[in-house]
Amino acid sequence: MDFFRLLLLAASMHEDIEKVLIAEEVIEKRLDVIAERVHADFASEEALQVVAILKGALVFMADLLRRVPLRLEIECLNVASYHGGTESSGQVDFLDQKLPDVKGRCVLLIDDILDTGRTLEAVSAKLLQMGAREVKTCVLLTKDKVRAAEVEADYSAFEIADEFVVGYGLDYDGKYRNLPYVGVLNPAVIKS
Ligand code: XMP
Numbered sequence: 001m002d003f004f005r006l007l008l009l010a011a012s013m014h015e016d017i018e019k020v021l022i023a024e025e026v027i028e029k030r031l032d033v034i035a036e037r038v039h040a041d042f043a044s045e046e047a048l049q050v051v052a053i054l055k056g057a058l059v060f061m062a063d064l065l066r067r068v069p070l071r072l073e074i075e076c077l078n079v080a081s082y083h084g085g086t087e088s089s090g091q092v093d094f095l096d097q098k099l100p101d102v103k104g105r106c107v108l109l110i111d112d113i114l115d116t117g118r119t120l121e122a123v124s125a126k127l128l129q130m131g132a133r134e135v136k137t138c139v140l141l142t143k144d145k146v147r148a149a150e151v152e153a154d155y156s157a158f159e160i161a162d163e164f165v166v167g168y169g170l171d172y173d174g175k176y177r178n179l180p181y182v183g184v185l186n187p188a189v190i191k192s
Pocket of ligand 1: 053056081088111112113114115116117118119120163164165166170171172
């Protein structure tokens with residue numbers, strides 16, 4: 001690596017990352033597999049309704065769905081449970097004025113990570129309560145831990161240890177969503 005590239009890296013968000021957990025190329029290969037499964041499982045749906053949870057699912061959703069050649073309809077849902085830190089607040093807040101109309105639809109619910117399980121549980125319940133026929137869940141990451149809510153994702157790209165991660169849509173304090181990989185932050189970056 002030349003000197004100027006090293007200088008650029010040092011001046012970028014990459015220097016805040018202690019270790020890369022899942023590299024960009026590994027994510028891309030795995031998305032091919034998940035997309036093929038989604039395609040096969042929903043091939044008979046006339047128009048599959050996708051609901052993605054903002055903002056964490058943005059990058060994963062965009063990369064995954066461009067690999068699925070079905071007639072998808074995409075809606076986003078603004079939900080918060082972290083409020084800026086590295087621990088779930090334990091409460092799931094729906095931040096939208098208006099929720100998508102999912103009556104009678106089969107919904108593919110996409111999120112970045114399954115952690116305590118509260119978000120997927122609360123959003124799935126809400127979609128079913130709003131009349132969705134069926135809700136299938138899809139996440140980039142599943143944390144290996146005992147969950148507060150008893151949910152498992154129907155599609156999960158990677159299982160990771162119970163540690164706080166950023167990148168590929170996941171943030172710390174609103175930043176690092178645009179990292180092309182999933183990584184662990186240098187502890188010095190995390191505000192005490
Ligand atoms: P729950 O606990 O409801 O978590 O399953 C889902 C939401 O919490 C956020 N989350 C994280 N965000 N790094 C993040 O940047 C993490 O390690 C992490 N764990 C949970 C995320 O927004 C997810 O949608």
